[in-house]
Amino acid sequence: MAKIRNLISIGILACCFNTKVMAFQKNQEKPNIIFIMADDLGYGDLGSYGQTKIKTPHLDKMASEGMIFTNHYAGSTVCMPSRASLLTGYDQGHASVRGNPIWTESGNPVNLQRNEITVATELKKVGYKTAIIGKWGLSEGVTNENMPSEHGFDYFLGYKEHRHAHHYYWDTLYRNNDAFILKDNKYALKQGKYTHDVFVNEALAYVEKEKNHPFFLYLALTIPHLELTVPKDSKEPYQKLGWPKRKMNTTGHYKNDEEGNTAYAGMVSRMDRDLGRLFEKLKALGIEDNTIIFFTSDNGPEYERYDKFFNSNGALKGGKRDLYDGGIRIPFIVKYPGKIAPGSKSSHISAFWDFLPTVCELVGVTPTHNDINGISLVPELMGNQKKQKKHDYLYWEFNEKQGPIQAIRKNDWKLVWKLEGKPELYNLSTDIGETKNLALQEQDKLNEMLTLLKKIRTEHKEFPLTTREIALRKRLNN
Numbered sequence: 001m002a003k004i005r006n007l008i009s010i011g012i013l014a015c016c017f018n019t020k021v022m023a024f025q026k027n028q029e030k031p032n033i034i035f036i037m038a039d040d041l042g043y044g045d046l047g048s049y050g051q052t053k054i055k056t057p058h059l060d061k062m063a064s065e066g067m068i069f070t071n072h073y074a075g076s077t078v079c080m081p082s083r084a085s086l087l088t089g090y091d092q093g094h095a096s097v098r099g100n101p102i103w104t105e106s107g108n109p110v111n112l113q114r115n116e117i118t119v120a121t122e123l124k125k126v127g128y129k130t131a132i133i134g135k136w137g138l139s140e141g142v143t144n145e146n147m148p149s150e151h152g153f154d155y156f157l158g159y160k161e162h163r164h165a166h167h168y169y170w171d172t173l174y175r176n177n178d179a180f181i182l183k184d185n186k187y188a189l190k191q192g193k194y195t196h197d198v199f200v201n202e203a204l205a206y207v208e209k210e211k212n213h214p215f216f217l218y219l220a221l222t223i224p225h226l227e228l229t230v231p232k233d234s235k236e237p238y239q240k241l242g243w244p245k246r247k248m249n250t251t252g253h254y255k256n257d258e259e260g261n262t263a264y265a266g267m268v269s270r271m272d273r274d275l276g277r278l279f280e281k282l283k284a285l286g287i288e289d290n291t292i293i294f295f296t297s298d299n300g301p302e303y304e305r306y307d308k309f310f311n312s313n314g315a316l317k318g319g320k321r322d323l324y325d326g327g328i329r330i331p332f333i334v335k336y337p338g339k340i341a342p343g344s345k346s347s348h349i350s351a352f353w354d355f356l357p358t359v360c361e362l363v364g365v366t367p368t369h370n371d372i373n374g375i376s377l378v379p380e381l382m383g384n385q386k387k388q389k390k391h392d393y394l395y396w397e398f399n400e401k402q403g404p405i406q407a408i409r410k411n412d413w414k415l416v417w418k419l420e421g422k423p424e425l426y427n428l429s430t431d432i433g434e435t436k437n438l439a440l441q442e443q444d445k446l447n448e449m450l451t452l453l454k455k456i457r458t459e460h461k462e463f464p465l466t467t468r469e470i471a472l473r474k475r476l477n478n
Helices: 002-029 057-065 079-090 119-124 195-209 232-238 258-285 352-363 443-453 471-476
Strands: 034-037 067-069 129-135 155-159 174-175 180-183 215-220 291-298 332-335 344-346 394-398 405-410 411-419 424-427
Touching: 034 079, 034 352, 057 291, 057 332, 079 352, 119 129, 119 215, 119 352, 129 180, 129 195, 129 344, 174 291, 180 232, 195 215, 195 232, 195 258, 232 258, 258 291, 405 443, 424 443, 443 471
Parallel strands: 034 215, 034 291, 067 344, 129 155, 129 215
Antiparallel strands: 067 332, 155 174, 174 180, 291 332, 394 405, 405 411, 411 424
Protein backbone atom coordinates (compact mmCIF):
# COMPACT_ATOMS: atom_id res chain seq x y z
CA MET A 1 0.00 0.00 0.00
CA ALA A 2 2.90 2.31 0.88
CA LYS A 3 4.49 1.56 -2.48
CA ILE A 4 1.27 2.49 -4.25
CA ARG A 5 1.07 5.76 -2.30
CA ASN A 6 4.69 6.53 -3.21
CA LEU A 7 4.05 5.80 -6.87
CA ILE A 8 1.00 8.07 -6.81
CA SER A 9 3.02 10.83 -5.11
CA ILE A 10 5.81 10.49 -7.67
CA GLY A 11 3.25 10.63 -10.47
CA ILE A 12 1.68 13.77 -9.05
CA LEU A 13 5.09 15.43 -8.65
CA ALA A 14 6.08 14.48 -12.18
CA CYS A 15 2.79 15.83 -13.49
CA CYS A 16 3.28 19.12 -11.61
CA PHE A 17 6.86 19.37 -12.86
CA ASN A 18 5.80 18.73 -16.44
CA THR A 19 3.02 21.30 -16.12
CA LYS A 20 5.51 23.88 -14.88
CA VAL A 21 7.94 23.03 -17.67
CA MET A 22 5.20 23.33 -20.27
CA ALA A 23 4.10 26.65 -18.78
CA PHE A 24 7.70 27.88 -18.79
CA GLN A 25 8.19 26.76 -22.39
CA LYS A 26 4.97 28.44 -23.37
CA ASN A 27 6.16 31.64 -21.73
CA GLN A 28 9.50 31.36 -23.49
CA GLU A 29 7.71 31.34 -26.83
CA LYS A 30 6.28 34.76 -26.11
CA PRO A 31 8.45 37.54 -27.52
CA ASN A 32 10.31 40.05 -25.41
CA ILE A 33 8.90 43.49 -26.22
CA ILE A 34 10.96 46.67 -26.25
CA PHE A 35 9.29 49.98 -27.02
CA ILE A 36 11.75 52.85 -27.50
CA MET A 37 10.42 56.39 -27.56
CA ALA A 38 12.50 59.43 -28.46
CA ASP A 39 11.29 62.85 -27.30
CA ASP A 40 10.47 65.54 -29.89
CA LEU A 41 12.25 63.70 -32.72
CA GLY A 42 11.00 64.77 -36.14
CA TYR A 43 9.63 62.60 -38.93
CA GLY A 44 12.71 63.43 -41.02
CA ASP A 45 15.43 63.17 -38.36
CA LEU A 46 16.57 59.63 -39.25
CA GLY A 47 18.53 58.56 -42.31
CA SER A 48 15.86 55.98 -43.12
CA TYR A 49 13.32 58.84 -43.31
CA GLY A 50 15.48 61.11 -45.47
CA GLN A 51 17.90 62.80 -43.05
CA THR A 52 21.22 63.67 -44.71
CA LYS A 53 23.14 65.65 -42.06
CA ILE A 54 22.66 63.69 -38.83
CA LYS A 55 24.14 60.20 -38.75
CA THR A 56 21.85 57.45 -37.40
CA PRO A 57 23.44 54.19 -38.65
CA HIS A 58 22.03 51.86 -35.99
CA LEU A 59 18.42 52.96 -36.38
CA ASP A 60 18.84 52.91 -40.15
CA LYS A 61 20.09 49.33 -39.88
CA MET A 62 17.08 48.49 -37.71
CA ALA A 63 14.87 49.93 -40.46
CA SER A 64 16.60 47.82 -43.11
CA GLU A 65 16.00 44.72 -40.98
CA GLY A 66 12.38 45.49 -40.18
CA MET A 67 9.41 47.59 -41.29
CA ILE A 68 9.10 51.36 -41.47
CA PHE A 69 5.69 53.05 -41.39
CA THR A 70 5.06 56.22 -43.38
CA ASN A 71 1.60 57.01 -41.99
CA HIS A 72 2.03 56.45 -38.27
CA TYR A 73 0.83 59.07 -35.79
CA ALA A 74 1.57 60.01 -32.19
CA GLY A 75 -1.15 60.14 -29.59
CA SER A 76 -0.87 63.91 -29.36
CA THR A 77 1.36 66.79 -30.33
CA VAL A 78 2.79 67.11 -26.79
CA CYS A 79 4.25 64.53 -24.45
CA MET A 80 1.84 63.78 -21.59
CA PRO A 81 -1.34 62.99 -23.56
CA SER A 82 0.69 61.26 -26.27
CA ARG A 83 2.18 58.83 -23.74
CA ALA A 84 -1.19 58.24 -22.14
CA SER A 85 -2.68 57.22 -25.50
CA LEU A 86 0.22 54.86 -26.16
CA LEU A 87 -0.18 53.06 -22.84
CA THR A 88 -3.98 52.87 -22.65
CA GLY A 89 -5.20 52.40 -26.25
CA TYR A 90 -7.47 55.45 -26.24
CA ASP A 91 -7.37 58.41 -28.63
CA GLN A 92 -7.66 62.02 -27.51
CA GLY A 93 -11.41 61.95 -27.77
CA HIS A 94 -11.66 59.27 -25.09
CA ALA A 95 -8.44 59.34 -23.04
CA SER A 96 -8.33 60.41 -19.42
CA VAL A 97 -5.25 62.57 -20.13
CA ARG A 98 -5.75 65.09 -22.95
CA GLY A 99 -3.19 67.76 -22.20
CA ASN A 100 0.01 68.71 -20.43
CA PRO A 101 -0.19 69.52 -16.69
CA ILE A 102 -1.52 73.07 -16.35
CA TRP A 103 -3.56 73.16 -19.55
CA THR A 104 -6.75 72.04 -17.89
CA GLU A 105 -9.96 73.87 -17.00
CA SER A 106 -8.95 74.04 -13.33
CA GLY A 107 -5.26 74.63 -13.99
CA ASN A 108 -4.44 71.45 -12.07
CA PRO A 109 -2.77 68.44 -13.72
CA VAL A 110 -4.80 65.44 -14.84
CA ASN A 111 -2.92 62.15 -14.56
CA LEU A 112 -3.93 58.64 -15.53
CA GLN A 113 -6.77 57.44 -13.34
CA ARG A 114 -5.65 55.44 -10.31
CA ASN A 115 -4.88 51.88 -11.44
CA GLU A 116 -5.93 52.64 -15.02
CA ILE A 117 -5.21 49.66 -17.30
CA THR A 118 -2.10 49.95 -19.47
CA VAL A 119 -0.11 47.76 -21.84
CA ALA A 120 1.99 46.67 -18.86
CA THR A 121 -1.11 45.60 -16.94
CA GLU A 122 -2.22 43.44 -19.85
CA LEU A 123 1.20 41.81 -20.21
CA LYS A 124 1.42 40.91 -16.55
CA LYS A 125 -1.61 38.65 -17.05
CA VAL A 126 0.63 36.24 -18.95
CA GLY A 127 3.71 36.44 -16.77
CA TYR A 128 5.70 39.26 -18.31
CA LYS A 129 8.27 41.22 -16.33
CA THR A 130 7.59 44.91 -17.00
CA ALA A 131 9.75 48.01 -16.71
CA ILE A 132 9.80 51.66 -17.68
CA ILE A 133 13.18 53.39 -17.81
CA GLY A 134 13.32 57.09 -18.61
CA LYS A 135 10.46 59.59 -18.71
CA TRP A 136 7.20 58.59 -17.02
CA GLY A 137 5.68 62.08 -16.91
CA LEU A 138 2.24 60.88 -15.80
CA SER A 139 2.51 61.57 -12.07
CA GLU A 140 2.32 65.35 -11.98
CA GLY A 141 1.71 67.46 -8.92
CA VAL A 142 1.43 64.58 -6.45
CA THR A 143 3.87 62.78 -4.18
CA ASN A 144 4.40 59.07 -4.79
CA GLU A 145 0.93 58.66 -6.29
CA ASN A 146 -0.04 57.37 -9.70
CA MET A 147 3.41 55.93 -10.16
CA PRO A 148 4.22 53.25 -12.76
CA SER A 149 3.73 50.53 -10.12
CA GLU A 150 0.00 51.37 -10.11
CA HIS A 151 -0.16 50.73 -13.84
CA GLY A 152 1.43 47.33 -14.24
CA PHE A 153 5.14 48.17 -14.13
CA ASP A 154 7.32 46.04 -11.87
CA TYR A 155 10.28 48.38 -12.17
CA PHE A 156 10.83 52.08 -12.79
CA LEU A 157 13.89 54.28 -12.99
CA GLY A 158 13.46 57.76 -14.34
CA TYR A 159 11.73 61.11 -14.22
CA LYS A 160 8.40 61.22 -12.42
CA GLU A 161 7.34 64.62 -13.80
CA HIS A 162 7.80 65.94 -17.29
CA ARG A 163 9.33 69.33 -16.39
CA HIS A 164 12.15 67.60 -14.51
CA ALA A 165 12.90 65.75 -17.74
CA HIS A 166 13.74 69.07 -19.39
CA HIS A 167 17.11 68.89 -17.65
CA TYR A 168 19.75 66.30 -18.55
CA TYR A 169 21.68 66.80 -15.29
CA TRP A 170 18.67 66.72 -12.94
CA ASP A 171 19.58 65.45 -9.49
CA THR A 172 16.44 63.56 -8.43
CA LEU A 173 15.13 60.59 -10.37
CA TYR A 174 12.86 57.89 -8.99
CA ARG A 175 13.59 54.21 -8.57
CA ASN A 176 10.19 52.59 -8.19
CA ASN A 177 8.41 54.85 -5.66
CA ASP A 178 11.48 56.30 -3.96
CA ALA A 179 13.71 59.22 -4.81
CA PHE A 180 16.97 58.20 -6.48
CA ILE A 181 19.52 60.97 -5.92
CA LEU A 182 22.36 61.70 -8.31
CA LYS A 183 24.36 63.48 -5.65
CA ASP A 184 26.92 65.10 -7.94
CA ASN A 185 24.38 66.43 -10.41
CA LYS A 186 23.82 70.19 -10.73
CA TYR A 187 21.40 70.83 -13.55
CA ALA A 188 21.96 74.59 -13.80
CA LEU A 189 25.70 74.04 -14.25
CA LYS A 190 25.25 70.89 -16.35
CA GLN A 191 27.49 68.90 -14.06
CA GLY A 192 27.36 65.26 -13.02
CA LYS A 193 25.87 62.28 -14.83
CA TYR A 194 24.09 62.84 -18.13
CA THR A 195 20.75 61.20 -17.38
CA HIS A 196 20.40 59.72 -20.86
CA ASP A 197 23.52 57.67 -20.14
CA VAL A 198 22.05 56.54 -16.82
CA PHE A 199 18.93 55.26 -18.59
CA VAL A 200 20.80 53.42 -21.33
CA ASN A 201 23.06 51.68 -18.83
CA GLU A 202 20.03 50.72 -16.77
CA ALA A 203 18.31 49.30 -19.86
CA LEU A 204 21.37 47.18 -20.66
CA ALA A 205 21.42 45.86 -17.09
CA TYR A 206 17.68 45.17 -17.21
CA VAL A 207 17.72 43.00 -20.34
CA GLU A 208 20.67 41.08 -18.93
CA LYS A 209 18.80 40.45 -15.68
CA GLU A 210 15.55 39.38 -17.37
CA LYS A 211 17.00 37.50 -20.34
CA ASN A 212 15.47 34.20 -19.20
CA HIS A 213 11.93 35.59 -18.80
CA PRO A 214 9.56 37.28 -21.24
CA PHE A 215 9.85 41.01 -20.54
CA PHE A 216 8.39 44.33 -21.66
CA LEU A 217 10.79 47.26 -21.54
CA TYR A 218 9.40 50.72 -22.21
CA LEU A 219 12.54 52.81 -22.80
CA ALA A 220 11.33 56.42 -22.76
CA LEU A 221 14.37 58.49 -23.68
CA THR A 222 14.43 62.28 -23.41
CA ILE A 223 16.62 63.03 -26.44
CA PRO A 224 16.33 65.38 -28.36
CA HIS A 225 13.88 67.45 -26.26
CA LEU A 226 15.03 70.90 -25.20
CA GLU A 227 17.27 71.63 -23.37
CA LEU A 228 19.81 71.09 -26.10
CA THR A 229 22.91 69.82 -24.35
CA VAL A 230 25.16 66.81 -24.86
CA PRO A 231 28.69 65.77 -23.80
CA LYS A 232 31.47 67.06 -26.06
CA ASP A 233 32.36 63.70 -27.57
CA SER A 234 28.97 63.55 -29.32
CA LYS A 235 29.33 67.03 -30.82
CA GLU A 236 32.88 66.64 -32.09
CA PRO A 237 32.03 64.77 -35.35
CA TYR A 238 29.87 67.73 -36.41
CA GLN A 239 32.05 70.66 -35.34
CA LYS A 240 34.34 70.90 -38.38
CA LEU A 241 31.74 70.61 -41.13
CA GLY A 242 31.29 74.34 -41.66
CA TRP A 243 27.68 74.33 -40.49
CA PRO A 244 26.00 77.68 -39.74
CA LYS A 245 25.91 78.38 -36.02
CA ARG A 246 22.61 78.79 -34.21
CA LYS A 247 22.91 80.75 -31.00
CA MET A 248 20.85 79.35 -28.11
CA ASN A 249 19.49 80.91 -24.93
CA THR A 250 21.61 79.46 -22.12
CA THR A 251 20.10 81.25 -19.11
CA GLY A 252 16.36 80.55 -19.24
CA HIS A 253 14.42 77.50 -18.09
CA TYR A 254 16.35 75.37 -20.57
CA LYS A 255 20.10 75.34 -19.95
CA ASN A 256 21.03 74.91 -23.59
CA ASP A 257 24.53 74.65 -24.97
CA GLU A 258 25.64 77.86 -26.67
CA GLU A 259 25.36 76.49 -30.22
CA GLY A 260 22.29 74.53 -31.23
CA ASN A 261 22.99 72.70 -34.49
CA THR A 262 25.94 70.61 -33.31
CA ALA A 263 24.18 69.98 -29.99
CA TYR A 264 21.02 68.74 -31.71
CA ALA A 265 22.90 66.48 -34.13
CA GLY A 266 25.11 65.22 -31.33
CA MET A 267 22.11 64.33 -29.18
CA VAL A 268 20.40 62.35 -31.94
CA SER A 269 23.63 60.54 -32.83
CA ARG A 270 24.33 59.74 -29.16
CA MET A 271 20.87 58.21 -28.88
CA ASP A 272 21.52 56.19 -32.05
CA ARG A 273 24.92 55.05 -30.78
CA ASP A 274 23.48 53.87 -27.48
CA LEU A 275 20.57 52.06 -29.10
CA GLY A 276 23.23 50.25 -31.14
CA ARG A 277 24.69 49.10 -27.81
CA LEU A 278 21.27 47.79 -26.79
CA PHE A 279 20.79 45.95 -30.07
CA GLU A 280 24.22 44.33 -29.72
CA LYS A 281 23.38 43.34 -26.16
CA LEU A 282 20.29 41.46 -27.31
CA LYS A 283 22.40 39.63 -29.86
CA ALA A 284 25.11 38.76 -27.34
CA LEU A 285 22.50 37.41 -24.91
CA GLY A 286 21.00 35.22 -27.63
CA ILE A 287 17.55 36.80 -27.39
CA GLU A 288 17.55 39.04 -30.47
CA ASP A 289 15.43 36.63 -32.53
CA ASN A 290 12.76 36.45 -29.83
CA THR A 291 12.53 40.20 -29.28
CA ILE A 292 10.24 42.61 -31.09
CA ILE A 293 11.51 46.19 -31.01
CA PHE A 294 9.45 49.30 -31.68
CA PHE A 295 11.03 52.73 -32.19
CA THR A 296 9.22 56.05 -32.47
CA SER A 297 8.90 59.63 -31.13
CA ASP A 298 6.23 61.10 -28.86
CA ASN A 299 5.42 63.99 -31.23
CA GLY A 300 6.98 66.22 -33.86
CA PRO A 301 10.06 68.42 -33.37
CA GLU A 302 10.27 71.67 -31.45
CA TYR A 303 13.85 72.75 -32.23
CA GLU A 304 13.17 72.83 -35.96
CA ARG A 305 9.66 74.16 -36.12
CA TYR A 306 10.96 77.27 -37.88
CA ASP A 307 14.68 76.84 -38.61
CA LYS A 308 14.89 74.14 -41.31
CA PHE A 309 18.63 73.40 -41.35
CA PHE A 310 18.09 69.68 -40.68
CA ASN A 311 14.68 69.52 -42.38
CA SER A 312 13.44 67.53 -39.39
CA ASN A 313 9.94 67.28 -40.81
CA GLY A 314 10.76 66.46 -44.38
CA ALA A 315 7.82 67.61 -46.46
CA LEU A 316 5.43 67.90 -43.50
CA LYS A 317 3.91 71.15 -42.24
CA GLY A 318 4.36 72.40 -38.68
CA GLY A 319 5.90 70.82 -35.61
CA LYS A 320 5.28 70.26 -31.92
CA ARG A 321 2.04 71.89 -30.71
CA ASP A 322 0.52 71.77 -34.19
CA LEU A 323 -2.09 69.33 -35.41
CA TYR A 324 -0.70 69.57 -38.89
CA ASP A 325 1.16 66.39 -39.74
CA GLY A 326 4.48 67.89 -38.71
CA GLY A 327 3.28 67.84 -35.12
CA ILE A 328 1.84 64.33 -35.04
CA ARG A 329 3.19 62.15 -37.86
CA ILE A 330 6.30 60.46 -36.55
CA PRO A 331 8.88 57.83 -37.51
CA PHE A 332 7.82 54.30 -36.57
CA ILE A 333 10.10 51.31 -37.08
CA VAL A 334 9.38 47.73 -35.99
CA LYS A 335 11.84 44.84 -36.09
CA TYR A 336 11.04 41.20 -35.29
CA PRO A 337 13.58 38.78 -36.84
CA GLY A 338 12.02 35.95 -38.81
CA LYS A 339 8.53 37.43 -38.46
CA ILE A 340 8.69 40.88 -40.09
CA ALA A 341 10.13 40.99 -43.61
CA PRO A 342 13.43 42.92 -43.71
CA GLY A 343 13.36 46.21 -45.60
CA SER A 344 9.57 46.35 -45.72
CA LYS A 345 7.58 49.57 -45.79
CA SER A 346 3.99 50.21 -44.78
CA SER A 347 1.67 53.06 -45.73
CA HIS A 348 -1.03 51.73 -43.39
CA ILE A 349 -2.62 54.57 -41.38
CA SER A 350 -2.03 53.90 -37.69
CA ALA A 351 -1.49 55.61 -34.35
CA PHE A 352 -0.20 55.18 -30.80
CA TRP A 353 -3.48 53.76 -29.56
CA ASP A 354 -2.86 50.72 -31.77
CA PHE A 355 0.06 49.60 -29.61
CA LEU A 356 -1.97 48.04 -26.79
CA PRO A 357 -4.13 45.77 -28.99
CA THR A 358 -1.06 44.89 -31.10
CA VAL A 359 0.82 43.69 -28.05
CA CYS A 360 -2.21 41.85 -26.74
CA GLU A 361 -2.55 39.91 -30.01
CA LEU A 362 1.18 39.12 -30.05
CA VAL A 363 0.99 37.45 -26.62
CA GLY A 364 -2.54 35.99 -26.84
CA VAL A 365 -4.39 38.31 -24.45
CA THR A 366 -7.83 39.83 -24.91
CA PRO A 367 -7.72 43.54 -23.98
CA THR A 368 -9.50 44.27 -20.72
CA HIS A 369 -11.60 47.05 -22.27
CA ASN A 370 -13.56 46.44 -25.46
CA ASP A 371 -14.06 50.15 -26.16
CA ILE A 372 -10.44 51.11 -26.87
CA ASN A 373 -9.80 53.00 -30.09
CA GLY A 374 -6.79 50.96 -31.16
CA ILE A 375 -6.65 48.22 -33.79
CA SER A 376 -3.99 45.50 -33.75
CA LEU A 377 -1.22 45.94 -36.32
CA VAL A 378 -0.15 42.29 -36.24
CA PRO A 379 -1.49 41.39 -39.72
CA GLU A 380 0.31 44.38 -41.25
CA LEU A 381 3.54 43.57 -39.44
CA MET A 382 3.45 39.91 -40.45
CA GLY A 383 2.78 40.62 -44.12
CA ASN A 384 -0.95 39.79 -44.09
CA GLN A 385 -2.09 43.18 -45.34
CA LYS A 386 -5.35 41.82 -46.72
CA LYS A 387 -6.37 40.85 -43.18
CA GLN A 388 -5.38 44.18 -41.64
CA LYS A 389 -8.36 46.12 -40.31
CA LYS A 390 -8.38 49.84 -41.00
CA HIS A 391 -9.45 52.80 -38.92
CA ASP A 392 -12.59 54.65 -39.92
CA TYR A 393 -10.76 57.77 -38.75
CA LEU A 394 -8.02 59.05 -36.44
CA TYR A 395 -8.78 61.91 -34.05
CA TRP A 396 -6.70 64.40 -32.06
CA GLU A 397 -7.34 67.50 -30.01
CA PHE A 398 -4.93 69.99 -28.49
CA ASN A 399 -5.62 72.05 -25.41
CA GLU A 400 -3.04 74.78 -24.85
CA LYS A 401 -3.02 78.51 -25.56
CA GLN A 402 -3.25 77.89 -29.31
CA GLY A 403 -6.33 75.75 -28.79
CA PRO A 404 -8.52 74.09 -28.63
CA ILE A 405 -7.67 72.60 -31.99
CA GLN A 406 -9.19 69.41 -33.38
CA ALA A 407 -8.07 67.25 -36.26
CA ILE A 408 -9.37 64.17 -38.07
CA ARG A 409 -7.70 61.99 -40.61
CA LYS A 410 -10.09 59.80 -42.62
CA ASN A 411 -8.33 57.87 -45.39
CA ASP A 412 -6.50 60.51 -47.43
CA TRP A 413 -8.50 63.44 -46.07
CA LYS A 414 -7.48 65.62 -43.14
CA LEU A 415 -9.59 68.22 -41.33
CA VAL A 416 -8.02 70.78 -38.99
CA TRP A 417 -10.55 72.78 -36.98
CA LYS A 418 -9.58 75.68 -34.73
CA LEU A 419 -11.90 77.31 -32.21
CA GLU A 420 -11.32 80.64 -33.87
CA GLY A 421 -10.74 80.37 -37.57
CA LYS A 422 -11.97 78.71 -40.73
CA PRO A 423 -11.99 74.95 -41.26
CA GLU A 424 -9.00 73.57 -43.14
CA LEU A 425 -9.40 70.54 -45.40
CA TYR A 426 -6.47 68.79 -47.05
CA ASN A 427 -6.02 65.80 -49.34
CA LEU A 428 -2.81 64.20 -48.07
CA SER A 429 -2.46 61.91 -51.08
CA THR A 430 -1.72 64.92 -53.29
CA ASP A 431 -0.68 67.49 -50.68
CA ILE A 432 1.39 65.91 -47.91
CA GLY A 433 2.54 69.39 -46.82
CA GLU A 434 -1.03 70.61 -46.18
CA THR A 435 -0.46 73.67 -48.35
CA LYS A 436 -3.82 73.90 -50.15
CA ASN A 437 -7.01 74.30 -48.13
CA LEU A 438 -9.79 72.60 -50.12
CA ALA A 439 -12.63 73.54 -47.79
CA LEU A 440 -14.33 75.76 -50.38
CA GLN A 441 -13.82 73.40 -53.32
CA GLU A 442 -14.84 70.20 -51.54
CA GLN A 443 -18.02 71.19 -49.69
CA ASP A 444 -19.47 67.67 -49.54
CA LYS A 445 -16.28 66.22 -48.06
CA LEU A 446 -16.01 69.14 -45.63
CA ASN A 447 -19.58 68.61 -44.40
CA GLU A 448 -18.89 64.89 -44.00
CA MET A 449 -15.84 65.60 -41.85
CA LEU A 450 -17.56 68.30 -39.79
CA THR A 451 -20.46 65.95 -39.09
CA LEU A 452 -18.03 63.27 -37.98
CA LEU A 453 -16.24 65.76 -35.75
CA LYS A 454 -19.39 66.33 -33.70
CA LYS A 455 -19.75 62.73 -32.59
CA ILE A 456 -16.27 61.28 -32.08
CA ARG A 457 -15.33 62.56 -28.64
CA THR A 458 -16.59 62.14 -25.10
CA GLU A 459 -16.88 65.16 -22.84
CA HIS A 460 -14.19 65.74 -20.22
CA LYS A 461 -14.76 68.40 -17.56
CA GLU A 462 -11.07 69.32 -17.48
CA PHE A 463 -10.74 69.50 -21.26
CA PRO A 464 -13.80 71.31 -22.63
CA LEU A 465 -13.53 72.78 -26.11
CA THR A 466 -13.01 76.30 -24.77
CA THR A 467 -9.99 78.54 -24.21
CA ARG A 468 -8.00 77.91 -21.04
CA GLU A 469 -8.42 81.21 -19.19
CA ILE A 470 -7.30 79.84 -15.81
CA ALA A 471 -4.27 78.14 -17.28
CA LEU A 472 -3.31 81.26 -19.22
CA ARG A 473 -3.53 83.44 -16.10
CA LYS A 474 -1.45 80.93 -14.13
CA ARG A 475 1.18 80.88 -16.84
CA LEU A 476 1.35 84.68 -17.00
CA ASN A 477 1.89 84.86 -13.23
CA ASN A 478 4.81 82.37 -13.28
